[in-house]
Amino acid sequence: MFTGIIESVGTLRKIERRGGDIRLTVASGKLDLSDVKLGDSIATNGVCLTVVECLNDGYVADISAETVELTGFAHYQVGTKVNLEKAVTPMTRLGGHMVSGHVDGVAQVDERQFRGKAIEFWLSAPKELSRYIAHKGSITIDGVSLTVNEVAEHQFRLTIVPHTAAETTLVDLKMGDSVNLEVDLIARHLERLMQFSGDNAASSGGEGVTMDLLARSGFLK
Incomplete structure (x- = not known):
């Protein structure tokens, strides 16, 4: 279980394709790995991944073919930036909302504009997931816990405040980009x-x- 509060932005260092599966090597940036061990979970762009190898500055994890099909990992490349969050503990502050790390599908960025210092996005969700997206409800985009500010049929609007933009990959999103989407549990x-x-x-x-x-x-x- 996660909260959607990003702890670090990492980088995909290596991508090994094994049939339909993928083995990732992730450089973890400023993420504290001192308490991470084999079998622990780390949300990587919103996808709950199991650590199969611990590195000094990162980790290795496997992604199944089913997860690849439901997420943006099929199109990621070496050098892609990813949002990282370790699984919660009983002492973790629940600053976002309950996030499982089980991505439901992929949404697309339709519009991007500035409103004051914040960045405002309109995104399109798959039709089968739209019914779970509610005004002022919670949603997870590439692992980031966000509040839905407006809903119009299969589209929804998000506002990214400067702190969130600075601490996540969302600042780099542009029109046409795809993002991992997890609806409210x-x-x-x-x-x-x-x-x-x-x-x-x-x-x-x-x-x-x-x-x-x-x-x-x-x-x-």
């Missing part, structure tokens, strides 16, 4: 719960979890 589980609750309610005659029940309970406006 709670939204996905809630949808699944409602599916099963509806089936159970129909068989037992009960109400179950419905949109009306959520609205009456204050979860929806």
Whole structure:
């Protein structure tokens, strides 16, 4: 589990393609590796990767073919910058939101402009993921926890404050770029719960979890 608060920007030092899989060597920048050991998890541009080799200034990790297909790693090259975050501990401050590191798909940057000192982006999400993106909800872009400021069908708007821009790779995004997208974990589980609750309610005659029940309970406006 992660928070979406980036600890360092790393660099892809080596990419080995092994059939459909990939083995990465990542230079970790300022990331503190003193407590990292084999088998630990590090979110690399939002993808939860398992450390298979520890280096003095980085780590080696494997990416499965399925993960490659769902993320931007299929197009990354040696020298690509990546956002890094170590897995949370019981003492970690939850400064962002609950992030699993399981990327749902790829979004595309449609617009980029400055608003004051902040950078404002409009992105397009895959249609099948749009229903999980809500105004003022949380979303993860290349591992960065962000707040959705506006939603219009399959597009959504993000505002990147100067500190976040300076500490992540988002400052380099331009129109047409693709980013790893992880939707809100709670939204996905809630949808699944409602599916099963509806089936159970129909068989037992009960109400179950419905949109009306959520609205009456204050979860929806």
